[in-house]
Amino acid sequence: xxKVTQSSRYLVKRTGEKVFLECVxxxxxxxMFWYRQDPGLGLRLIYFSYDVKMKExxxxxxxxxxxxxxxxxxxxxxxxxxxxxxxxxxxxSRTQRLAGVSETQYFGxxxxxxxx
Amino acid sequence: xxxxxxxxxxxxxxxxxxxxxxxxxxxxINNLQWYRQNSGRGLVHLILIRSNEREKHSGRLRVTLDTxxxxxxxxxxxxxxxxxxxxxxxxxxxxxLIFGTGTRLQVFP
Numbered sequence: 001x002x003k004v005t006q007s008s009r010y011l012v013k014r015t016g017e018k019v020f021l022e023c024v025x026x027x028x029x030x031x032m033f034w035y036r037q038d039p040g041l042g043l044r045l046i047y048f049s050y051d052v053k054m055k056e057x058x059x060x061x062x063x064x065x066x067x068x069x070x071x072x073x074x075x076x077x078x079x080x081x082x083x084x085x086x087x088x089x090x091x092x093s094r095t096q097r098l099a100g101v102s103e104t105q106y107f108g109x110x111x112x113x114x115x116x
Numbered sequence: 117x118x119x120x121x122x123x124x125x126x127x128x129x130x131x132x133x134x135x136x137x138x139x140x141x142x143x144x145i146n147n148l149q150w151y152r153q154n155s156g157r158g159l160v161h162l163i164l165i166r167s168n169e170r171e172k173h174s175g176r177l178r179v180t181l182d183t184x185x186x187x188x189x190x191x192x193x194x195x196x197x198x199x200x201x202x203x204x205x206x207x208x209x210x211x212x213l214i215f216g217t218g219t220r221l222q223v224f225p
Contacts, residue, residue: 004158031211042204042217043159050211058212090158096211104149105206105213107158 003027004108006091012114019078021111023091030096032074033105034058034066037088049074050096081115088112122205122219130224135192137219139205140185146208148181148188153202153218162190162203197225 007022023032030051035043035058045058047066055066063085067075074093078085089112092105123138139148147166151159165172165181165188172179178191192199200223206213 035215040217043215045212045214048212088156092159104161104164105159106161107151109158110156112156 004091004093004106006089006108006111008111009109010112010114012116013078013081014116015082017078017081017115019081019113019115021076021078021089021091021113023074023076023093023108024072025074025093025106026072027093027095027106028071029093029106030071031094032068033092033094034064034074034076035090035092036060036085037090037110043090046076081113083115086113086115122203122216124219125217126220126222128222128224129195131195131197133195133223135195135199135221135223137190137203137205137221139188139190139207139216141188141205141207141214142186143207145183148179149206149208149213150177150179150188150190151204151206151215153204155201159204192221195221195223197223199223 004025033048034046037043044060049055049068052071065077090110091108094103094105121140149164150162153159163174163179165179176193181188202218202220204218206215
């Protein structure tokens with residue numbers, strides 16, 4: 001079974017702090033994703049990565065950056081946390097069989113971040 | 117931008133009844149996927165239907181896809197209290213999945 005883990009289930013940070021959210025998958029998947037989920041807005045893609053050291057902006061990248069130094073790990077960084085970044089953050093991974101075709105994504109349990 | 121849109125937003129039924137959720141989307145797709153999310157947890161993949169398929173079954177789940185109407189439906193038969201969750205459709209036309217806002221299903225024992 002694919003396992004996607006996230007470093008924290010709950011996190012409380014202060015405005016202006018630098019925040020690291022870590023995601024690790026154990027299935028040698030090429031692609032990894034970071035989403036945020038807010039009530040009434042569904043899941044919105046922040047950043048994704050096709051492979052090691054590659055990254056692409058999603059729909060809402062402002063205020064975030066990412067790092068993919070190893071294939072199994074994809075980190076989301078909030079350079080200077082703000083209250084409007086309070087949200088549920090979900091990481092996902094998938095294999096890449098065919099270019100341009102999305103396969104099943106496997107999600108981590110989520111990190112609920114509160115920025116005070 | 118959100119492509120998939122689920123309907124209804126919320127659904128309450130009794131155990132044993134069937135639950136039907138609908139998803140509409142806007143552009144051409146390679147496949148459409150349904151996911152389930154228990155409260156405060158990550159999403160779990162339920163079923164994937166490709167653009168050249170019209171119907172797919174998995175246990176108590178039945179998914180249909182009508183590409184001419186750009187719509188899909190998820191039917192859960194003989195529902196159980198444990199089916200209580202949010203259900204999301206996700207569509208792709210490139211390398212990214214675009215999720216809808218979900219249907220919240222409540223199944224009462």
